[in-house]
Amino acid sequence: MWAEKRSYRIAAIPADGIGPDVVGAGLRVLEAVAARDEDLSFEITHYDWGSDYYKIHGEMMPADGLDQLKAHDAILFGAVGSKDVPDHITLWGLRLQICQGFDQYANIRPTRILPGIPTPLHGKGVGDLDWVIVRENSEGEYSGHGGRVHRGLPEEVATEVAIFTRTGVTRIMRYAFRLAQARPRKFLTVVTKSNAQRHGMVMWDEIAAEVAQDFPDVTWDKMLVDAMTVRMTRYPESLDTIVATNLHADILSDLAGALAGSLGVAPTANIDPERRFPSMFEPIHGSAFDIAGKGIANPVATFWTVCQMLEHLGEIESAARLMKAIEDVCASGTMTPDVGGQATTQIVTDAVIQAIRTSNA
Ligand code: IPM
Numbered sequence: 001m002w003a004e005k006r007s008y009r010i011a012a013i014p015a016d017g018i019g020p021d022v023v024g025a026g027l028r029v030l031e032a033v034a035a036r037d038e039d040l041s042f043e044i045t046h047y048d049w050g051s052d053y054y055k056i057h058g059e060m061m062p063a064d065g066l067d068q069l070k071a072h073d074a075i076l077f078g079a080v081g082s083k084d085v086p087d088h089i090t091l092w093g094l095r096l097q098i099c100q101g102f103d104q105y106a107n108i109r110p111t112r113i114l115p116g117i118p119t120p121l122h123g124k125g126v127g128d129l130d131w132v133i134v135r136e137n138s139e140g141e142y143s144g145h146g147g148r149v150h151r152g153l154p155e156e157v158a159t160e161v162a163i164f165t166r167t168g169v170t171r172i173m174r175y176a177f178r179l180a181q182a183r184p185r186k187f188l189t190v191v192t193k194s195n196a197q198r199h200g201m202v203m204w205d206e207i208a209a210e211v212a213q214d215f216p217d218v219t220w221d222k223m224l225v226d227a228m229t230v231r232m233t234r235y236p237e238s239l240d241t242i243v244a245t246n247l248h249a250d251i252l253s254d255l256a257g258a259l260a261g262s263l264g265v266a267p268t269a270n271i272d273p274e275r276r277f278p279s280m281f282e283p284i285h286g287s288a289f290d291i292a293g294k295g296i297a298n299p300v301a302t303f304w305t306v307c308q309m310l311e312h313l314g315e316i317e318s319a320a321r322l323m324k325a326i327e328d329v330c331a332s333g334t335m336t337p338d339v340g341g342q343a344t345t346q347i348v349t350d351a352v353i354q355a356i357r358t359s360n361a
């Protein structure tokens with residue numbers, strides 16, 4: 001008997017601020033994962049794209065950047081954002097260009113209270129908060145549709161138009177119902193704001209109800225986004241899988257990260273469910289240049305997104321082994337300062353690598 005060798009091509013784009021710290025840590029952990037399985041290997045291509053690249057070349061990545069990335073099975077991304085390049089340039093020039101260019105329309109944000117990580121929720125702990133937020137990642141409020149006229153004059157006008165398409169809403173609803181169906185509770189909450197936004201959000205609600213018919217075993221409810229913040233904070237156990245628009249989910253996922261202890265542990269996956277293009281995995285946190293280079297960035301979000309990457313590649317066993325290693329290390333108290341520990345990025349990374357080496361999972 002011989003097992004088939006599995007080799008994956010991974011594009012690493014650390015980009016700005018603490019991006020290189022956490023992506024470096026993530027790649028070390030990936031190497032340790034591969035070392036546990038003689039048939040598994042990763043071939044990494046490193047890209048130096050980001051704000052420093054922009055300052056030299058006038059663009060965040062080369063014009064054929066997407067073509068270069070296409071040849072990979074997945075992308076591991078750090079963070080963008082820099083003191084001296086405007087945010088909308090760093091964002092649209094790289095991360096959103098990849099998300100939109102590769103039609104990564106499903107953005108998946110799991111949140112749990114990890115063992116050992118303090119939550120600001122009184123009396124709550126591991127098991128009380130176990131959510132997956134599904135963020136629509138291709139349209140809505142992030143469509144980039146709008147413009148400005150009469151710049152600088154008193155009559156200046158700016159529009160920022162949210163676009164909702166039947167195709168876009170249907171496909172994200174289908175993804176969310178399927179994901180809810182695959183989780184033990186089979187329960188989905190559809191976030192909306194159709195009381196105030198009476199066009200796109202009303203269509204969003206209608207399509208949710210249509211798609212629900214194809215998933216009779218999934219229970220679902222609807223929640224206005226403002227009330228959702230209260231429910232997340234007061235009754236975290238009452239939620240499981242959550243689907244929301246691009247902007248609503250952006251905001252709710254920061255709240256989710258904070259409730260679970262820190263944005264430093266929150267991962268995200270930008271998925272092309274049809275697998276026409278590589279999907280992209282990243283920590284939710286930003287470039288945090290105030291702590292860049294200090295060696296104290298929390299690598300847990302990146303490790304967790306590496307888990308998501310392994311799952312997407314079909315490496316389920318390795319993903320589970322890595323997640324267990326992360327949880328064991330958090331439980332042991334080896335954590336960075338943002339979650340109340342004293343360890344450096346490197347100490348946490350070494351501990352996770354050690355846990356992968358010695359795990360009997
Ligand atoms: C996120 C981030 C981004 C977003 C920022 C960096 C523009 O907050 O991934 O949640 O709003 O999408």
Ligand code: MG
Pocket residue numbers: 250251254
């Ligand atoms: Mg955000």
